[in-house]
Amino acid sequence: MSTIDPAQTDLGYTDPDPRRSGPLDRLPGIVLPVVSVLLAFAVGGILIWLQGVNPLEAYAVLFSNALGTPEGLVRVMQKSTPLILTGLAVTIGLRAGLFNIGAQGQLLVGAIGTAWAGYHFQMPLIIHIPFALAFGILCGAAWASIAGVLRAYRSVSEVITTIMLNAIAIALVDYLASEPLKEEGQPLTRTPAIADTAALPAFGIVPSGFILAIVVAVFFGWFLSRTTQGFRFNTVGLNPSAARYAGMSVKKTIVLAMAVSGGLAGLGGAVETLGVTGRFEPAFNAGLGFDGITIALLARANPIAAIPAALLIGTLRTGGAALQFQTGIEPEVVDVILAITLLFVSAPLVARLLFRNRNIKQTTVTKGWGA
Amino acid sequence: MSAKWAYTLAAIISALIVIAFVLDQVRTVSVLEFSLRYAVPLILAAMVGIICERSGVINIGIEGQMLMSAFAGFFGAAATGNLILGTLIGVGTGMILGAFLAVGAVTWKMDQIIAGTVINILAVGLTSFFYVQGQVLPGTTPTVTIPGLSSIPLIGPVVFSNGLFTYAALIIPLLLWVLLFKTRWGLRTRSVGEKPSASDTSGIGVQSFRFWNVMLAGLLAGMAGAYLSIEAAGTFERGFTAGRGFTALAIMIFGAWNPIGALAAAFFFGLTEGVASQLQADEVVAIPQQFINMLPYVLTIVLLAIVSGRVKPPAAVGRPYEKD
Numbered sequence: 001m002s003t004i005d006p007a008q009t010d011l012g013y014t015d016p017d018p019r020r021s022g023p024l025d026r027l028p029g030i031v032l033p034v035v036s037v038l039l040a041f042a043v044g045g046i047l048i049w050l051q052g053v054n055p056l057e058a059y060a061v062l063f064s065n066a067l068g069t070p071e072g073l074v075r076v077m078q079k080s081t082p083l084i085l086t087g088l089a090v091t092i093g094l095r096a097g098l099f100n101i102g103a104q105g106q107l108l109v110g111a112i113g114t115a116w117a118g119y120h121f122q123m124p125l126i127i128h129i130p131f132a133l134a135f136g137i138l139c140g141a142a143w144a145s146i147a148g149v150l151r152a153y154r155s156v157s158e159v160i161t162t163i164m165l166n167a168i169a170i171a172l173v174d175y176l177a178s179e180p181l182k183e184e185g186q187p188l189t190r191t192p193a194i195a196d197t198a199a200l201p202a203f204g205i206v207p208s209g210f211i212l213a214i215v216v217a218v219f220f221g222w223f224l225s226r227t228t229q230g231f232r233f234n235t236v237g238l239n240p241s242a243a244r245y246a247g248m249s250v251k252k253t254i255v256l257a258m259a260v261s262g263g264l265a266g267l268g269g270a271v272e273t274l275g276v277t278g279r280f281e282p283a284f285n286a287g288l289g290f291d292g293i294t295i296a297l298l299a300r301a302n303p304i305a306a307i308p309a310a311l312l313i314g315t316l317r318t319g320g321a322a323l324q325f326q327t328g329i330e331p332e333v334v335d336v337i338l339a340i341t342l343l344f345v346s347a348p349l350v351a352r353l354l355f356r357n358r359n360i361k362q363t364t365v366t367k368g369w370g371a
Numbered sequence: 372m373s374a375k376w377a378y379t380l381a382a383i384i385s386a387l388i389v390i391a392f393v394l395d396q397v398r399t400v401s402v403l404e405f406s407l408r409y410a411v412p413l414i415l416a417a418m419v420g421i422i423c424e425r426s427g428v429i430n431i432g433i434e435g436q437m438l439m440s441a442f443a444g445f446f447g448a449a450a451t452g453n454l455i456l457g458t459l460i461g462v463g464t465g466m467i468l469g470a471f472l473a474v475g476a477v478t479w480k481m482d483q484i485i486a487g488t489v490i491n492i493l494a495v496g497l498t499s500f501f502y503v504q505g506q507v508l509p510g511t512t513p514t515v516t517i518p519g520l521s522s523i524p525l526i527g528p529v530v531f532s533n534g535l536f537t538y539a540a541l542i543i544p545l546l547l548w549v550l551l552f553k554t555r556w557g558l559r560t561r562s563v564g565e566k567p568s569a570s571d572t573s574g575i576g577v578q579s580f581r582f583w584n585v586m587l588a589g590l591l592a593g594m595a596g597a598y599l600s601i602e603a604a605g606t607f608e609r610g611f612t613a614g615r616g617f618t619a620l621a622i623m624i625f626g627a628w629n630p631i632g633a634l635a636a637a638f639f640f641g642l643t644e645g646v647a648s649q650l651q652a653d654e655v656v657a658i659p660q661q662f663i664n665m666l667p668y669v670l671t672i673v674l675l676a677i678v679s680g681r682v683k684p685p686a687a688v689g690r691p692y693e694k695d
Contacts, residue, residue, distance in 0.1 A: 342493075
């Protein structure tokens with residue numbers, strides 16, 4: 001909570017005591033998430049088996065549909081793109097000591113903002129795409145800043161405000177898509193389609209949004225470990241009073257970190273709109289933000305590790321959709337698997353089984369009610 | 372918020388209600404009934420938050436505890452064909468999830484907010500996976516009308532003619548207030564949440580006190596959930612609790628971690644929502660439905676921004692207890 005540990009390279013781990021460590025202790029950052037995922041698959045398998053379906057067959061259907069065909073691979077990449085970005089959004093927050101549960105709302109606001117920027121303007125492609133993306137980032141950042149400012153200047157817990165802002169965003173975008181931004185002459189609640197000049201192209205089968213997300217993840221990996229501002233984020237996250245003592249403005253850092261976090265979630269919505277859906281429709285984006293929490297914790301708040309974590313979840317979500325009509329298993333089994341993964345990766349239960357070093361530090365990122 | 376302000380606000384609101392009652396009896400009673408129905412799960416859930424936080428544990432998982440209890444209560448009642456059994460299943464589920472949080476946040480000393488978030492995500496996953504369409508409850512819950520008291524104008528029909536959970540939600544805050552501030556359990560609970568090292572020195576088992584309190588609070592979360600699916604709606608849908616567990620935390624803060632304060636705050640929330648719905652239904656104001664839906668969430672943020680810094684959380688809340 002208020003200890004700063006220079007050896008703490010990523011969340012939750014101190015250097016294991018060499019005298020007490022076993023062979024697995026050297027790689028806790030990789031071993032723990034992998035084992036947690038495998039155990040969660042086992043629990044999911046039991047649920048599938050209870051429904052009278054062979055779990056191995058169900059998983060074979062899931063993975064072959066997601067990874068076995070080029071179309072499946074494209075969908076996996078498309079699904080993973082906003083997930084990488086919302087995972088990064090939660091990650092940046094966690095590193096600065098903020099628990100942004102509002103990636104969902106920020107993503108929605110970013111998505112509808114981008115849709116508007118995409119259909120309302122006529123511009124050449126080279127300007128239109130960056131403009132629409134930037135507008136989405138701005139919307140997400142502004143939305144998250146409400147929570148950031150309240151946290152920094154009024155000590156209101158960002159956990160509650162971001163959850164409330166999620167609910168407000170859901171109602172707000174529903175209103176916008178059904179009244180002022182609605183496509184005319186359509187019974188559906190949705191915005192008009194974006195202009196061709198705003199649509200993100202694909203390179204072969206690789207969507208450009210996916211490449212963008214990976215570049216952004218690598219950038220933030222560099223940003224957090226190699227820049228002054230990244231150092232400020234980490235310091236404020238690990239020990240706000242030390243940060244204050246070192247002359248950093250904790251309040252400004254909190255507002256900035258929250259805005260960056262929201263901007264990333266907004267970018268997730270923007271890329272989804274310009275690259276996949278082509279317009280805004282409220283039903284399109286359900287649940288993407290909450291997977292961001294699972295991704296960030298699975299990746300132990302490491303931006304680069306968010307990429308494989310998001311790919312895994314993207315694969316499960318893509319393949320899960322096929323489970324329904326091929327085996328009769330509800331696709332929500334994926335939600336259960338993810339929740340159990342989150343449990344195993346964040347509770348010490350699995351870590352205690354795996355590692356001989358019992359002093360593994362708990363992931364402690366949150367500061368209670370505005371300390 | 373200082374007590375003086377709170378009393379003034381309560382007095383003004385009460386006066387307005389009486390004036391409204393004189394002007395339009397039917398509508399006033401209907402708005403108040405709506406407000407109370409809206410407030411019941413918030414009151415119960417806020418009590419969960421108060422018990423946990425007074426003991427030093429943040430419970431952000433109330434939402435998930437309620438959702439699972441609403442689910443288990445509803446499908447338990449539908450499967451067994453027995454409302455009482457279903458209710459017990461719902462309440463029991465709440466307590467199991469209370470124990471779940473207690474193990475994570477107290478025994479394992481997990482980050483308390485992450486432990487609660489795990490419950491929330493797990494609840495969404497499990498309740499949507501096991502959700503079955505087309506189930507119905509075997510009956511409706513009884514409305515208990517208290518003779519005599521229910522014929523008092525205004526208060527009678529609103530307060531003294533309700534389901535059992537509603538009475539529970541009105542009595543439990545008073546009970547909890549007495550327990551917290553007038554009994555040994557209450558003193559110990561508060562000490563464990565304010566200065567656990569001092570409690571430990573004086574021989575109170577900090578860990579076990581926190582564990583039992585968090586687990587028992589789960590029982591109230593179970594009641595809130597069972598109320599929603601069995602008494603209030605008579606059905607269950609995915610994502611049924613709609614953020615009430617989080618609103619309850621705001622109500623807890625707004626009520627300054629005091630059960631009576633939270634009771635008043637929850638009713639204030641209900642009243643705001645009730646008045647807005649009535650105004651919209653009467654077409655007095657042409658507000659789109661989405662804005663009415665937003666209202667409780669906007670109100671939560673605005674109120675938190677106003678009262679934060681003026682009320683103080685228990686000093687040790689959010690920190691797992693480590694012996695020195």
